[in-house]
Amino acid sequence: MNSKWIEGNDIRLLENGEEFFPRVFECIANAKQEVVLETFILFEDKVGKQLHEALVVAARRGVQCDVTIDGFGSPDLSDMFLGTLREAGVRVHVFDPGKPFMGHRLNLLRRMHRKIVVVDGTIAFIGGINYSADHLGDFGPEAKQDYSVEIHGPLVSEMHRFTHGALIQGQRYQRVRDWWRQRRNARTPMADQPRAGTAAAMLVVRDNGDHWNDIERHYRIALRAARDRVVIANAYFFPGYRFMKEMKRAARRGVDVRLILQGMPDMPIVKTAAMMLYHQLLRAGVRIYEYRDRPLHGKVALMDDEWATVGSSNLDPLSLALNLEANVIIRDRAFNQDLYGRLEKLMCASCNEIKREELGELRGVALVRSWVAYHFTRLYPGWASWLPRHVPRLLPALAGRIQAAYANAGSGKHAAASAKD
Structure with a gap:
């Protein structure tokens, strides 16, 4: 991906979960073709359950939904939570930077930390807000101060291509039959978005x-x-x-x-x-x-x-x-x-x-x-980066896989995942 200025965008600043979550959930509810979502943290709290419901409803009416989470940041999702998504047709991918050794994840410092949403190739969100209740003011003194943006215009097409490229790269090692199923179900590429505002981005x-x-x-x-x-x-x-x-x-x-x-x-x-x-x-x-x-x-x-x-x-x-x-x-x-x-x-x-x-x-x-x-x-962390650079892999989120893979990595509590994000 070559970073370049793209003219003609409309970009709106969203502050904290009070402004961010309603807009994302509204856009998912109105999606007609696809939702691609990446997040470091997805917790099974009131915010995570709202996202879960929005994705399930969208998938059941035929919207193609791909959700990528980080296994370290989102370790505690229940079998029921993941199973309901899977049954509805939502494809949940877990970022897994390396195979566990004797039950332990060695690359604890390598994480998929992005927070991106692209809906129908026409609206995109990017920022620092995860899907957890601690981004809402009513969480109490530990509620987080954070920002995201909502984007309309040609930059959305660039973000759409990027998120799809990340899925393809992460899944390249899965079996041929999985690749063929994805190819068969692939949607027609979406047209580049027209100008929507005055911002270059x-x-x-x-x-x-x-x-x-x-x-x-x-x-x-x-x-x-x-x-x-x-x-x-x-x-x-x-x-x-x-x-x-x-x-x-x-x-x-x-x-x-x-x-x-x-x-x-x-x-x-x-x-x-x-x-x-x-x-x-x-x-x-x-x-x-x-x-x-x-x-x-x-x-x-x-x-x-x-x-x-x-x-x-x-x-x-x-x-x-x-x-x-x-x-x-x-x-x-x-x-x-x-x-x-x-x-x-x-x-x-x-x-x-x-x-x-x-x-x-x-x-x-x-x-x-x-x-x-x-x-x-x-x-x-710079010393750790001298280690061989693996190719990031995405694995399907199967019942029990996240807990089994990361229980021994010291990431079994919400606080551990959110303490350094």
Whole structure:
């Protein structure tokens, strides 16, 4: 897939599950030909059950439904949940990066982390929101703050081709009779979508092949071009050294660079490592805001008054070096302004700005501990990426398969899957 600017799109920002889930479920309910959905997490809670019902109803009226989940992120789906989908005709695929060894999954760090929906080749969604109740405000203090986008226009055709290509690549090792059945049931290719708006956009993915650093590279290009403002809101922020260098250079040449990060990270090592990161960035003039209202799960950014991105990719080594990720990059003043308004509200009402004088100096044991934690957090997934790069495989979701494959991987609880997403 070659990332390229595609003109003529209409792109709408959706904030949190309250805006995202009703639109996705409505589009599935109105689907006429097909639904292709990818997600890292699908839980059997009230949101997962709503998705389940929408897919079952659509499949029973003849809509071709393909759902891809990650086995690590979605380990606890019951036999009844999967069986009902299968009986209705929904094809559920489990991303399985490697065979378990003695009952253990070895590639715990390699995940299908994308969140994409394409309906009838005419409407698409992409972002960071999973299908779980913790993306709704009524979940309580642990409800997540996150974003997605709804897309109409020619970019949808590109996303349609990408999701179908991912299915074909993942299933290439299945038996010939499965391939023949899929070929026999294949639908007529859908026509490219007409212009629907004024936004230029591109789909950018990260994989373990030809696109291993595309998302980070586009961020760095935009940082080098920034002249006025940069706002990055990201749940897990430990980017590469070149990324950090571009941020500091932008701040030093007078760009208003702001970071919105988690105020209450779920892993102690993240807070320890962040101290060194904070000192480096604050010295360069970057402003840092810690979001305090609820867990931050967003992966969004904007630069100047046109460029913006929304997607699944964190800015940490897991997302930038190991996971399969997908972002959309948007060039549109109206969308940029909408995203900026929402992030500015977050900074003003729900964040604490971190001041350099409040941190104090890192010295002695604290300096050594922070230095080790920062560089370990930054580098350890990169070391794992030196291992042979497998071809991602998709396996049919059969009753009991997910639980059996991953029960020994320490992912049997919802909290384990959602703690680092």
